[in-house]
Amino acid sequence: MRIAVIGLGLIGGSLLRALAAAGHEVTGFDADPATRELARAAGHRILDSAPEAVDGTEVAAIAVPLPHLPRVLADLAGYRGLVTDVTSVKGPVRALADEHGVPRFVGGHPMAGTAASGFAAADPDLFRGAIWVLCVEPHSTDLADWLTLARLFTALGTRVVPITADEHDDAVARISHVPHLLAAALTSTLAGAPLSATLAAGSFRDGTRVAGTRAELIAAMCAGNAPAVHRELDAVIADLIRLRDDLTDTAPTAKILPYLEKSTKLRQSWPPTPGAPGRMTADADALLALGRSGGWVTSVDGTELSTMRPETDRFSS
Structure with a gap:
């Protein structure tokens, strides 16, 4: 698949490297000339503008901080491919995509990262085993586009969770x-x-x-x-x-102990243990039910999904 990554910091750079390692034809762009040179030196095809980077691609992944998104979306005016992002908030990004008339958009957020930043910290294995949220808006998300991205990201070893932007x-x-x-x-x-x-x-x-x-x-x-x-x-x-x-009570230990015991139990039961694998046919309602239960997609075959849900009795208290 021909894919562009716009923004080559830790997340964007890791995505560029992961997609290239998976055999995709990847181009990239970053507003910082030094970052572009660093990515070129690592052997990647890096262009000097966002429009050049997305030209001829099927998917454009935007990996820039929220304040820079309006500029990037303006640069992509006229792009007819599928657009996604990795921003850590989804409602404002959805609104910006609507405002800029992006014809095909599916919001995303990989729940991965480190305290390090920049392309120098990029790791092609960063997303392996990580959660990748892909938003499903019941009346606007194109299911075929959602499945394209779910197939792409699960192939990188991620667990794709379908929820709405507001729920995210x-x-x-x-x-x-x-x-x-x-x-x-x-x-x-x-x-x-x-x-x-x-x-x-x-x-x-x-x-x-x-x-x-x-x-x-x-x-x-x-x-x-x-x-x-x-x-x-x-x-x-x-x-x-x-x-x-x-703690000002005459018996502070007894007073705070129930709260601490509850939090200890919750922390010991995290992360959730996967239950039995499942299969489902993709549609918006089924995807949202899966995500709301804490479940995720592990692979995509056409419209058939392999899924996993957590054990349901570990977070009941």
Whole structure:
């Protein structure tokens, strides 16, 4: 398949390398000349503009931060191929695609990454075993286009989860965007505290890992999903206030123990254990039912999908 990747940072660069390794005819573009030269030096066909990169391709994958998407979509005016993206918020991207009149669009988000950034950190195996969200909008997503991308990404070793853009944004606010803000808040406690910096060990390292992500990327994804992030932050803050108040009780251990036992059980049951493999014929309702159950697609054969769902009794409490 002829595919263009626009934006060659960690995710875009890894996608470029993974698709090339899988035998696809891949072209790329990045707005940064140094990044283009780095990708060329790695043996890839890199063009000097987005329109040149997508010319003659069947699929264009946009891998730029949300603030840069309007410019890229404007550059792709007139492109008739299938467009997808890797942005960590989906509702605003869907709105931009509509605004720019993109005729064929399926929003995507690979749940993969590291604290590193840039093409130099790109890894063709980054997505192997990772979740790749592919949005299904019941009244607008073309099923054939969705299946094209699901086939492409499952062949790279990903697990494709079908959900709507709004469902995606609600979920990632909870499990990605708010954790980035919490990590930043925890990291800020090191300011002016050299003793704390010396004593900090595993729990601090694990709790603050994503604070090493580029600040502009964290700001863009949280601001782009502000309503959902605000809602989830309120929920977390309410829990923290409750725990703070419980610690003033005459028996603080007994007061906070039930909450901690519940969270311990939830953490020990994550990630979900896959259940028995399944098969299904693709249609929008069936895909959304699969995604909403926490299930995913493992391979695509025409309109027949191999699927997996998690065990359903591990997150009931």
